[in-house]
Amino acid sequence: MASAKESICLLLFAFLQYTVKGQDPIPKDWPLQFHAVLFINRSGSLQKTDLWYDWPNGRNFNIIQHQLGDLKYDLEWDNGTSFYYTLQPFNQTCKLIRFDVGILRPNWLHGANYLGQRYVDNFLCNVWEKLHFIRYYEHVLTQTPVQWIFSSGMIAHVMTFEVGAVLEDEKWQAPVYCFGETQAETQNKTSMPLLDSEASALARFHGMFMRDTPHPAYAFPK
Ligand SMILES: *[C@@H]1O[C@H](CO)[C@@H](O)[C@H](O)[C@H]1NC(C)=O
Ligand SMILES: *[C@@H]1O[C@H](CO)[C@@H](O)[C@H](O)[C@H]1NC(C)=O
Ligand SMILES: *[C@@H]1O[C@H](CO)[C@@H](O)[C@H](O)[C@H]1NC(C)=O
Ligand SMILES: *[C@@H]1O[C@H](CO)[C@@H](O)[C@H](O)[C@H]1NC(C)=O
Numbered sequence: 001m002a003s004a005k006e007s008i009c010l011l012l013f014a015f016l017q018y019t020v021k022g023q024d025p026i027p028k029d030w031p032l033q034f035h036a037v038l039f040i041n042r043s044g045s046l047q048k049t050d051l052w053y054d055w056p057n058g059r060n061f062n063i064i065q066h067q068l069g070d071l072k073y074d075l076e077w078d079n080g081t082s083f084y085y086t087l088q089p090f091n092q093t094c095k096l097i098r099f100d101v102g103i104l105r106p107n108w109l110h111g112a113n114y115l116g117q118r119y120v121d122n123f124l125c126n127v128w129e130k131l132h133f134i135r136y137y138e139h140v141l142t143q144t145p146v147q148w149i150f151s152s153g154m155i156a157h158v159m160t161f162e163v164g165a166v167l168e169d170e171k172w173q174a175p176v177y178c179f180g181e182t183q184a185e186t187q188n189k190t191s192m193p194l195l196d197s198e199a200s201a202l203a204r205f206h207g208m209f210m211r212d213t214p215h216p217a218y219a220f221p222k
Contacts (some may be wrong), residue, residue, distance in 0.1 A: 004012040007141070020068060024114035025126050029137060032056055032105040035165035036145075038156045040064075052167040053104075060103040062207060074207055080104035083174040083206070101200040108201065111135060120147045121157055129172070131199050134206075150206050191193035205209055 023082035030053060037048040052061040058078030064132065065071050068166045070090045076085045080102060085094040112128035118137070119125070123146045137147040 002125075011017070027109040027112055027128050027138055028082075030055075030108070031106070031163040032106055033160045033164055033166050035158040035160075039159055040154060040156045042150075042154045054166060055106050058103065059204070061167060061172065075102050075172065076204065085175055085176050085178055087175060092117075092175065092177055095176060096178060099200065099204050101197050101204060104201050104205050108198070112136065131202065133199060133202050143162070152206070154206070 008198065010154045032055045034051075034053050036051045036053075038051055040047045040049055047067060048065045050061070050063040052063075054060065060076045062074040063071070064074065070086055073085050073087070075085075079097045082099060083094060084097070086092065107128070109128065110128060111122075112130040115126060115127040115129055115135075117140065118127050120137045123137075123141045125146050126140055128138075130136065133151050135149045136145065138144065139146050141210050144161050145158050149156050
């Protein structure tokens with residue numbers, strides 16, 4: 001059976017990689033472009049998120065379906081501007097927020113602290129923690145992310161991960177009501193003076209700023 005042999009080879013390879021170098025494994029950089037479907041549990045409220053990461057074009061998109069609820073768009077540009085909006089048939093709302101930081105770099109996991117291996121969602125994973133803010137689980141055999149948990153307790157389960165997938169340009173256009181005069185009122189420059197730029201970029205990616213900065217008392221699940 002080829003697949004069993006392949007698995008054994010991969011396992012051996014992973015094992016040798018680990019033992020020969022005698023060093024902690026390093027998380028794989030994010031592909032420059034990918035599409036992932038995430039199931040997210042945020043304190044018991046569930047959402048399905050389409051994540052479109054597009055580094056060469058300096059943009060990142062979270063399209064968030066709340067369970068039996070609204071479909072929300074969180075469009076982030078590397079120049080610091082984020083648009084949060086809803087489209088018909090939901091109310092047409094838009095909030096524009098300016099950050100001092102861009103989107104996550106493909107190598108944002110560099111310098112993460114290795115915590116060992118664990119089974120999550122039935123996959124054997126290498127685990128890292130970055131800045132006490134996120135715990136990241138990567139499949140040992142394929143180096144694909146399986147799950148990440150923010151220190152807020154928000155858990156993202158990676159359901160699909162399509163390397164190289166790109167969302168068409170037209171879809172990255174915020175609606176016209178994001179650019180109206182009234183929008184000026186909600187514009188605000190969001191800086192997180194307590195966090196360095198790396199942590200700020202992570203907080204921006206997390207999609208909760210200010211009200212949900214990392215809580216030191218939160219304990220990651222064992
Ligand atoms: C979501 O997380 C909460 C804890 O915050 C937990 O009680 C609940 O069982 C989780 N729901 C699912 C579907 O995983
Ligand atoms: C950032 O880029 C987006 C998309 O091109 C644009 O709508 C927005 O106004 C830009 N923000 C700044 C601060 O230049
Ligand atoms: C949408 O707009 C209507 C009418 O203004 C309002 O009654 C309703 O609460 C709004 N719904 C949401 C989810 O904001
Ligand atoms: C903008 O930021 C300031 C300072 O953080 C805050 O007091 C103000 O309420 C914010 N305005 C809006 C519209 O969010």
